[in-house]
Amino acid sequence: MADPAVIANLDFDTVKDDLVTHFKSRPEFSDYEFTGSSLNLLMDILSYNTHYYSLASNFLLNESFLDSALLRKNVVSKAKSLNYVPRSISASSTTVTVTFTKQSSSDNLVIIPAGTAFISAVGNVSLTFYTKQDYVLQFDSLTAVGATKSIDVQIFEGSWSTQRYVGDKNYTDFASYELPKNNIDTSTLTVAVNGTRYQKILPEDETLFEAKSNTRCYFVEENRNGGYNIIFGNGIVGKPIQANDEILVSCLSTSGEVGNGVSKFSVSLAGRADATVTSVSGPSTGGSAKETIQSIKDNAPKWFQAQYRAVTVNDYEAFLKKKFADIQSISVYGGEDVGFPGKVFICIKPKSADKLSNATKEIIKKEVIKESNVVTVRPEIVDPKIFKLRLDSVVVYDKTRLDSSREILKTKVSNLFDYVNKNYVGTFMSSFRESNLSYEIKNLDQSIISSNTRVKMSTDVTSTNFYLDTYEYQFNNKLYHPSDGFLSNKGGILYSTLFYREGQTVQSGFDEDGYGNIRLYDYIDNNKVYVNTKAGRINYETGQVDFLYEFRPRDSVFTLIVIPDSVDIIATQDMILEIDSANSSVEAVEIDETDILKNINLSRTF
C-alpha cells in the first residue's frame, strides 16, 4: 500500500489529489474518480476535514507567535507577555499665546479653565483643540485699564468626554471597565474614584513594586476589540473597587495625525470677549495614529531588551518610538563619534514637519528621556539636516517597443522619483545610489534601453531678522573639483537662488571661483556684479560651506546648490536625503535620434 505522498498541502483540491493518488494503488475499489460514486463522496468528506484542520492548525500556530501573528488582538496579547503596552492614538498639540486686555481696575485675575476650546480647521474639517489644565493670568493692581497681558497655553486636538461607572460589588480580584471609544489618547486619562484621583501605573513604572493594598492606582490595557480597559487593584496590588463606588474617567478622543500642521486658532471664553490668540509657537505636531501591528512587532522585543532604560543607541530609539508617536525617522549616535564625549545626540525627523519645535524638544528631554537615561549622559536633540537632490535624468528608449508616448514615459520616470523617495531615501543614513534609480527606471517600461542621471545637492539657507540661522553647511560629500579655477567664469560648482538683501532693490546670489572662495553678487540687468569675492569658503574635499560675510538677507529662505563629485550621495547620521521632484528633470531620447545623443553630455552638465 502506498502512503499519501504529500502531507503539507492545504488546499481542498490538492488534498483530494493526494487521496486519489493513494486510492489508485488500492484494488478493492475502482470508482474513486467518478463524481457520483460513494467513494468519491467519502474522499470529499475526508478532504474537507483535512482542509479545515490544516487551516485551523496553520492559523493557530501563526497566531501563537509575535513574529507571525496577523490579528491585532493576538499581537497585543503576545506583546503583553513582554510587558509592552502598545502606544495609543496621540493628540496633536501646540502652544498658543492668548492675550487679554484689562477691562477695569478690579479686573485682576483671568482664568482659562481646563477644557477651554480653541477652534480651527484643516481643509473642510473643523477641528477643536482643548486645554488640559487650568491657566491663570494675573494683572498687577497698578496696571492701567486697557493694558494687555499674554499667557502661553498648551492645547490638544480632540474632544473631552467623561464616562461614569458604578461598582456593582466588593471586588477581590481586578475589576475591569471598558472605555466606550477606541480613539482615546491614553496619556490624557484621568481617573477618580469617589472624588479621589487615582494614579496610572505603566509596566515600566517602578512604582508598581511600591503599590500596596490601599494604593489608589489603576492600569490601562488594550482589549481584544482595539479599545481600552481601565483595571483597578485586587486588594493586594492596588485598592480594589467596592460596591457603589463612583468611578469617573475623563479622556481625550482625538483624530490623531489629522490635527497636525494647524497654526491658526480662535478662542471664545465666557465673559472674556477680549481674549484673542495673538501668536502660535508653530504648527501643531505630535498627532499620530495608534501604534501599528508591525510597529508593535518591531518595538516590543527591543523594549523588553532595553528594560525601560536608555543605555545603548538602540535603547534610545526603542524608547522614543514607544513614547513619542510623531517620528518618521530617528537616528541616535554617541557624542564620542563626533567629538563630544558624555553626550548622546538624538536626531528626529517628525512626520508632520521637517524638524521638531523647541517646545517639543524640551518635552522630550524633560519628560521622556530624563526618567530613563544614564545620569551622566546628557541627551542633545539636534535637527535633521535635510538635503534635497535635484536629478537630471536622460532615458534612452526604443520606440518600437513603446506602448505609450514619449511624454507618458517621461511622466512615469518623474513619478518614480516619489517612489524612490519613499523606498530608498527619506530616512537617516539612507544614501542615494544612482544604480538603484537606474535599476528602477529600467524596470519601468520594456522600451527603456538605458538611463543616465546627474545629481545636484541643495539645501535651504534660512535666516531670521537678517541673520542666518547657521553659517556652516556641511554637505558631507566630496564636491566636483577636477582642477583649480574650474569653471571660474561660469560660477564654479556652487550657486544659489536669488534673494534680496537688506536695503537693496536688486536681487543677489552666490557662486564660487574654483579656488575655494564663495562670491556674493548683485544681479543687475542679467549680469553678475560681484560685491564680495571672499564672502565665504567652500571645501571641495569635505563638502563644507562657510559664510564669512554678514550679507543680511531680507528673504527668510533661499536655496544653495552644489554639484557633488559622485552620482552616489552618502547620507550620514543626521542627514536625510529627499529627491526634489519639482526641480528635477527627465529627458527621453529615442535610440535613433543619434544627433541628439551625440550632443548630450551624459556625464555632466554645467
Place this chain on the structure above:
Amino acid sequence: MVQHTFENKNVYKDFDLSFSRNPLTNDIGKKTDANAINQSMKMLLSTSFYERPFRPQVGSNLRRILFEPADPITIQDLRASIESLILNYEPRVQILDIKINDNAENNAYDLTIEYSLVNLVQTQTFKTTLRRLR
C-alpha cells in the same frame, strides 16, 4: 486446441452507501457495475448546485424544476437537466433514452433512464420517482 476461459470480472466497484454489512465477510456491502452506476446516478440526481463545498458546479437544479407547473415545457426542462448532469458527471454511461411520465395523482414524475455502460454491451435501466417534498 486452445481453451479460452472467460472470467466474469466486475469493471466498476463501489461500496453500498447504506453501509450494510456483508454477513459472510463482515465487510461493508459492495455494489458492482450497473448497481454501482445506479447508486451513483441517484446520488447525482439528488445533489443540487452549491451543495458540495468547494465544488459548487456539481449537481442540478431538479428541486427548483419540481416546483414548476407540470406541463410539457417543464418536462423538457427536466429532461435537459438530467441529460446534462449525466453527460458531465457520469462518464461511464451512454444514455439511450430518458422517459419522464407525469404521475399527476402522486404529484410526481416517474423517471426511467435507459443506458448502456461504456465497457459492457447490455442495456441497463434506472428507474426512480421525482417528487417534491413540500
